[in-house]
Amino acid sequence: MLDIDPRVRVDVDSLMAAQHDLGVCDAIRRIAPGGKADAMSAPHPPKVAGIDPAVAAVPHTTAAAPPRTAAARAVPPAPGTLVQDRLAGMVSDLTTLHELTERLARTAGLESALREFVRAGAALVGARRGLIVLEPSDGLGPATTVGLGLGRAELGHIETVPRAATPYGRILDGLPDAHGGSEVLPRPDAAPGTGGHGAPVDPRHREVASRLGYAASYALPLTAEATGRLGAVVWLYDEQDEPSDRQRDLVGLYVRHAAEHLARVLDAERSRTSLATVAEELLPSRLPRVPGVELAARHHPSPRGGGDWYDALPLPEGALGLAVGSVTGSGPSAVAAMGRLRASLRAYAVMEGEDPVAVLSDLELLLRLTEPARCATALFAYCEPARRKIVLAGAGHAPPLVVGERRTEFVETSLSAPLGMLSCWEAPSVEFEPAPGETVLLYTDGLLRRTGDPMDRAYARLHAAAAGAPRAVRQDPGALCEHVLLTLLPAGDPAAAGAGAEEDVVLLGARFD
CATH class of the missing domain: 3.60.40.10 (PPM-type phosphatase domain)
Incomplete structure (x- = not known):
């Protein structure tokens, strides 16, 4: 979990950061507990699509400033303010990840954990639907598919697509290009055999995508350090869209930490199944x-x-x-x-x-x-x-x-x-x-x-x-x-x-x- 001290004082060479376009981590000289910066006291909008702000807005501690004139509004913000806003956005993102991992840890059982994982990932990448295919590489199971916004019949349609024609299928089969990422499907009037990013699209994949009404997908492998590959997850977009770089970074962090938790839940589920099997055999x-x-x-x-x-x-x-x-x-x-x-x-x-x-x-x-x-x-x-x-x-x-x-x-x-x-x-x-x-x-x-x-x-x-x-x-x-x-x-x-x-x-x- 992520513990963040809400009271942070930042000493930044703002002019240097602005001139050289440095990131927050490059420009920060010293971070120590201290009073709240004025910029950090102001409320910030949600930083991730689909997620409510996890930190409540803090009321102003100083008197309200008089209305700004048109000339004052035309002046660009100071470089230090830009850095402070960037740091505030990072704190908001980390807080969001903390909330999502807490929700995942509170789930009971493997299936509920998988459903929460798909739901949280869809919110991070701005998708409405998705599915996770649990297929551990050790072959000990259990093998299951859990969908978000997809019924059993719709999951059945997706499973009729050849595995090599889908990004998550290539991940599960361990193909050389199994890196996941975005796949933008062609429009119905596009030339046959062409797809997003110039990749060919299997005719069956095109047919299923048209029937279910999704035009793009974003897939990631689900891998834990101790157990290896657990499966793959894919989120579906209704329009030809893909996550931004910021959304990719956030969902990548979430998937990496969530996979370790899911590996532990999977191990506990296997133990319960084995114990239940032994108990049944004794009856x-x-x-x-x-x-x-x-x-x-x-x-x-x-x-x-x-x-x-x-x-x-x-x-x-x-x-x-x-x-x-x-x-x-x-x-x-x-x-x-x-x-x-x-x-x-x-x-x-x-x-x-x-x-x-x-x-x-x-x-x-x-x-x-x-x-x-x-x-x-x-x-x-x-x-x-x-x-x-x-x-x-x-x-x-x-x-x-x-x-x-x-x-x-x-x-x-x-x-x-x-x-x-x-x-x-x-x-x-x-x-x-x-x-x-x-x-x-x-x-x-x-x-x-x-x-x-x-x-x-x-x-x-x-x-x-x-x-x-x-x-x-x-x-x-x-x-x-x-x-x-x-x-x-x-x-x-x-x-x-x-x-x-x-x-x-x-x-x-x-x-x-």
């Missing part, structure tokens, strides 16, 4: 087919990786074991602990699944001996689909929800501490019988926390969401899970919740015939 790849029951599951991992899990495994004599649980913490360690806990519960369920209390007791002993600093919640249900009989036990876990034609109610379970909290865990089991066509919903508390409401209100909202499901939805456990997610969570997106956005969401539905 069931498919649900078993057991006569008399239909299963469905939904899992939305948190961005940082959480320890929520579910399981469904066939047991001897046509029985079925259902389990959900949550391990404290987040990140790789929580994901690894979740995998170990789920594997251990499967083993205990095969050996003594008809006694859910014994299964959780063994699991608690294992957790206490192997990971004493960690605790977990879990719920295990032993189901006999032929008899529609369920025996379950829970350790600090949310109660299941039974959804049917005649009722929508929570199953009354005994209160119990989570696993690992007490020296010896044990709680009585609960037995109930779902009616034909009823669905039993098992879930983790991440579903409740992602609503952002207190727990009592979150439970009420979950009950209302399930009770309000249409009849056709109740007959399909997968559709019921989707209905609950769309109704309960903000905008129907598990990642859009506020207070609980870092929580996993797990839903496991079992509909009995």
Whole structure:
């Protein structure tokens, strides 16, 4: 970021600077903290097209000067004033860049950072539309295209142009002339095969440009020091135009610093994707087919990786074991602990699944001996689909929800501490019988926390969401899970919740015939 002291005193040989047409940096002899120069106290217009002034105008500290006569207005400004104005313009530009980089740093996620990057660059070069193509040179992805003022269909039209015929395509392909810069397309009545700056234009490029209504473009490579090429960005002009030298300098500085930030965001996105992939691989790849029951599951991992899990495994004599649980913490360690806990519960369920209390007791002993600093919640249900009989036990876990034609109610379970909290865990089991066509919903508390409401209100909202499901939805456990997610969570997106956005969401539905 850029820290600029607003109080600057400049000692300049104004006559020398004016005679030799020196720049500000050549003419400045000494810069030190001091009082404000009069010229710096006056407000300056925006220095970059499309950007509001980032520094508010400072009120005059001296008395207003009398109106100037026509003769006085004819006198050219002093050379020192020109230098001061040039320096004020530089300060304004640097402040603008500081504001834009701050906005980019405040974005959340890779896609929002790319959108902010394209928007800010378009404002700096005076364009209305643009797009960024993320295509890292290491081939590890992700590869994506984000547009500004361009819909999905318009981006599709642009992608039909041969890559070698576009400046950003040549950058991505690493061609010898892949320097980016301006490209002014010919007018519709121009001779075929001629383009801006004397360069030939591909007929398909001419056709797409005419259809989308842009006449010029300005492209730059997106490169980070540590990762190399990240992609390319191009801004589109409605008229035959190109950025000025000043705009090129500003956008070049912005792209250079923004690329380093985008490289860090890309690395974090890759880490989150890898962690989510590992978490998914530790969960069931498919649900078993057991006569008399239909299963469905939904899992939305948190961005940082959480320890929520579910399981469904066939047991001897046509029985079925259902389990959900949550391990404290987040990140790789929580994901690894979740995998170990789920594997251990499967083993205990095969050996003594008809006694859910014994299964959780063994699991608690294992957790206490192997990971004493960690605790977990879990719920295990032993189901006999032929008899529609369920025996379950829970350790600090949310109660299941039974959804049917005649009722929508929570199953009354005994209160119990989570696993690992007490020296010896044990709680009585609960037995109930779902009616034909009823669905039993098992879930983790991440579903409740992602609503952002207190727990009592979150439970009420979950009950209302399930009770309000249409009849056709109740007959399909997968559709019921989707209905609950769309109704309960903000905008129907598990990642859009506020207070609980870092929580996993797990839903496991079992509909009995």
